[in-house]
Amino acid sequence: xxxxxxxxxxxxxxxxxxxxxxxDAFERLTPEEQNKVAELAPSGWLMxxxxxxxxxxxxxxxxxxxxxxx
Numbered sequence: 001x002x003x004x005x006x007x008x009x010x011x012x013x014x015x016x017x018x019x020x021x022x023x024d025a026f027e028r029l030t031p032e033e034q035n036k037v038a039e040l041a042p043s044g045w046l047m048x049x050x051x052x053x054x055x056x057x058x059x060x061x062x063x064x065x066x067x068x069x070x
């Protein structure tokens with residue numbers, strides 16, 4: 001595997017961790033605050049719980065494709 005791909009996978013893993021932190025912060029908001037955040041988000045933007053799962057799925061697919069078992 002090329003060093004560039006290793007770097008990409010490293011950064012993707014870091015992004016998973018960051019989306020987890022972001023999701024946790026979102027989930028600590030009241031339901032009213034969560035609704036306001038959703039209303040003010042850019043069109044088509046995923047809310048943090050969905051974004052985190054999407055990124056996790058992407059990382060898992062990349063790891064399967066490259067035979068990475070961690």
